[in-house]
Amino acid sequence: MTELASMTDEELLRQSIREILAGFPPREAGLLLNNMYAGGAIADRPSMLAVWNEELSPEQAELDLHLTGEGIRDHSARADQLARLVSGINDATKAIVRDKLGLRSLNRNLLVEGVAPGSVHVVLRADAPIEASGTEPMRDVDASSPDSVALRTVARVFTVASSDEPSVSGDLRSMPARARAALRRAVVTVSKANWEIDGEIRQRTYGADPVRLSRRGAVELLHQLAAHNYTTETNPRPNGMVRD
Secondary structure (H helix, E strand, C coil): CHHHHCCCHHHHHHHHHHHHHHHCCHHHHHHHHHHHHHHCCHHHCHHHHHHHHHHHCCCCCEEEEEEEECCCECCECCHHHHHHHHHHHHHHHHHHHHHHHCCCCCCCCCEEEEEEECCEEEEEECCCCECCCCCCECCCCCCCCHHHHHHHHHHHHHHHHCCCCCCCHHHHHHCCHHHHHHHHHHHHHHHHHCEEEEEEEEECCCEEEEEEECHHHHHHHHHHHHHCCCCCCCCCCCCCCCCC
């Protein structure tokens, strides 16, 4: 009792979540956690919400994007533009993972967790860690996959480019050329479609972080991609021009 009395609300919440997950079947645990979330007004307490996200976010990174702006009509987006955005993020992530693991090919992709209205809501999730061969996911391994690391990198680039200090040179320099090209394809789509993107990236132990790609951020990111050349590893274009 003395030990509990000395614990902060955040520590008590973390302990309670872990005890529920360990002590109850998934369905019962879900009901108990739902009641805890509502009864504890967790959404209204940032420090408690941070603990909640750290403990209960998906094991692998999940990028939750909310598209708004002039290019969204009646909670709908053009299928071809949405496909280019998703494929650009997917291909950039794959290229980063392939480069990190030293693989010539990688037959795996991000998983689309859901596409939903409001305005347009897209959720992309990284797959589980992979075996040394780079072919099969290891489902029972509690570790962050290279895909999660790569997806977090893409999300960070979007967000920093849309900030008041939009320097993403370090991340872009570290990306292989194919990742930069795929990233550019996604950003060109956002720019041409007149979208604004807000959302978050969440992952167990990391919690949830906001993600943003504004129209101004898209223009800035295209400029920086041109400066670092999105087609070759070296020799950036001297004039910094962006070609479609």
